[in-house]
Amino acid sequence: MKLAIDQCRVTRILLDFDLTIEFDNRATVSFSEVMIDELTVDEDNQFEGLRSLAALHGLVCLDAEFDENGVLRMLFAGGQRVVASPRDEVESWEYCAADGSTVLCGPDGAVESWPAPEHPHAEPSSVEGLPSIGATVVRLSTGDRAAVEFSDGTSLLFELPLDSGYLVLRESVTSARQDDAASEGWAVELSSGYVIRYRPRTV
Known part of the structure; x- marks a missing residue:
């Protein structure tokens, strides 16, 4: 199943408790654990992950899809690959569209989705x-x-x-x-x- 970020450009990489890729259509994909090419990133090496994902800035996502087991695969212009597999006890990845609709991979690969809320909450402005x-x-x-x-x-x-x-x-x-x-x-x-x-x- 596809995520609606094909042909979208990476605009920012963010780190708070998760690593997040933001696209020019305002969609985001957040990860608690992710493989960037050959590097596996989780809570223990988030800063290394931030530096690795920063190389995606300005690149276009050529393909983003997840399978029935909850494995998310993303391919970027230039050949960079990002793969997020399910985790045992926590969420692995979360896609959020600009309208607030969400797809989330929960523990053990259970993928759930929610439609856009009727009354979206405004993001607190900085x-x-x-x-x-x-x-x-x-x-x-x-x-x-x-x-x-x-x-x-x-x-x-x-x-x-x-x-x-x-x-x-x-x-x-x-x-x-x-x-x-x-x-x-x-x-x-x-x-x-x-x-x-x-x-x-x-x-």
């Missing part, structure tokens, strides 16, 4: 700006509209170096300041000691 002290980093994304998102609803539109992800995700803010009001630069320090810093380029 506000661009500095986070409050104590806010936690809840999501990282790379690709179009790359961002670091916080539990207080703020978002830094910032392309984080992906090898620093483990120092950022789920860490709390210890300080947030404008570096210089004239330069529009800022710095956000996290409980890990990592500082997310932005300095605009001067001409």
Whole structure:
């Protein structure tokens, strides 16, 4: 059975508790465990998975289908393959269309689907700006509209170096300041000691 993402372009890769691929038709596919080419990614190596999936940014999905056992296979332009197999005790993958209709692979490969809700819930919007002290980093994304998102609803539109992800995700803010009001630069320090810093380029 097919998912409606054939010929859709990958716009973002996101990491919160799962890894998610977002497409230009606003559909998403999220994984708790996934094989990217020969690399198996789960809770223990999510940051490696984020770096591997980041290579899909801008590519078109040529095929996405799942079988009666719940195995999802995706093929991308360039030959990259993503495969998600069922897990014993938890959900393996979830597809969500822009209208909210959902297909989910539950434990042991049981695939369920739900139609779009009659009254879709609006996604909480992120506000661009500095986070409050104590806010936690809840999501990282790379690709179009790359961002670091916080539990207080703020978002830094910032392309984080992906090898620093483990120092950022789920860490709390210890300080947030404008570096210089004239330069529009800022710095956000996290409980890990990592500082997310932005300095605009001067001409």
